[in-house]
Amino acid sequence: MRVSLIHLKTRDSLEEIFKAVHERIREAAEQKPNFVALPEYFSVPGFIEKYSSVMEIFESTYDPTVKFLMEVSAELPDIYIVGGTLIERDRNAFFNTCTVWKDAELLGAYRKRNLVNVEVKMGLSRGDRPAVFPTEFGKIGLLICADIFDAEAVKQTVDLGAEVIFLPVASLSTHPDVKGHPLSEKIASENGVYIAKIGNVRSGARGGRSAVIAPWGVIGEAPLTPTDFVLTVDLDMQRLKAYRKGISGGFSTPR
Numbered sequence: 001m002r003v004s005l006i007h008l009k010t011r012d013s014l015e016e017i018f019k020a021v022h023e024r025i026r027e028a029a030e031q032k033p034n035f036v037a038l039p040e041y042f043s044v045p046g047f048i049e050k051y052s053s054v055m056e057i058f059e060s061t062y063d064p065t066v067k068f069l070m071e072v073s074a075e076l077p078d079i080y081i082v083g084g085t086l087i088e089r090d091r092n093a094f095f096n097t098c099t100v101w102k103d104a105e106l107l108g109a110y111r112k113r114n115l116v117n118v119e120v121k122m123g124l125s126r127g128d129r130p131a132v133f134p135t136e137f138g139k140i141g142l143l144i145c146a147d148i149f150d151a152e153a154v155k156q157t158v159d160l161g162a163e164v165i166f167l168p169v170a171s172l173s174t175h176p177d178v179k180g181h182p183l184s185e186k187i188a189s190e191n192g193v194y195i196a197k198i199g200n201v202r203s204g205a206r207g208g209r210s211a212v213i214a215p216w217g218v219i220g221e222a223p224l225t226p227t228d229f230v231l232t233v234d235l236d237m238q239r240l241k242a243y244r245k246g247i248s249g250g251f252s253t254p255r
Helices: 014-029 054-075 119-120 145-149 151-159 182-191 237-248
Strands: 002-009 035-037 080-082 084-088 092-101 105-111 132-135 136-144 164-170 194-201 211-214 217-221 227-236
Touching: 002 014, 014 035, 014 054, 014 227, 035 164, 035 194, 054 080, 054 084, 054 092, 054 194, 080 136, 092 136, 145 151, 145 164, 145 182, 151 182, 182 194, 182 211, 211 227, 217 227
Parallel strands: 002 035, 002 194, 035 080, 136 164, 164 194
Antiparallel strands: 002 227, 080 092, 084 092, 092 105, 132 136, 194 211, 211 217
16 A cells, blocks of 8 residues: 655645645655545644634635545545545534545545644534545544544544554644654554554644654654655555554564
């Protein structure tokens, strides 16, 4: 399985964002991935900490983001698009939602469950169920940013058979200053899953560094600087199956 993660720096207008994302997706497509994945809040101009109302974000970004993802998916019919996240409305509730597309069709969605303080203050609601999708390349699961700290959310996703977990994230000034990806490495190692973390970054904020983490360690990583970057990594699904067989038998395979 080949995945391309679109690591992005934040921009101040939808026009700038969609232009940059489209260019990076086209760059990724030349590398013939099976999946292209975008970051959390990729289509929100600036950064979410500057917004006081979730309605403001929804009204200005939802329709154009769905249209953009559908059009990109139509351009690349053989590639799954993991559409980062957008603000979705369901009756009177708003959710931070990750969508999956192929052939311009929405295959499924996942709503973030472990919200951070700024999301709660803006008026977002929590999702209440895991999301795992079978594909011809393997089972993919979805988590969003702080969901990785929710042991129950991780367990439910793994228990549904996820082999690769896509994790869109966004950098915040309140993000803890952590070197590397220690929690993702621990979860990947203990559960026998790949974690593909896709970052939306800006200057002066912490966290959000894109990386692909295998059970045996980090196998791909974006630069530390806030810049656009396409990270393409081949995932060895046969090695993963052997690793999972090993840990299910009570021991880990050699690394």
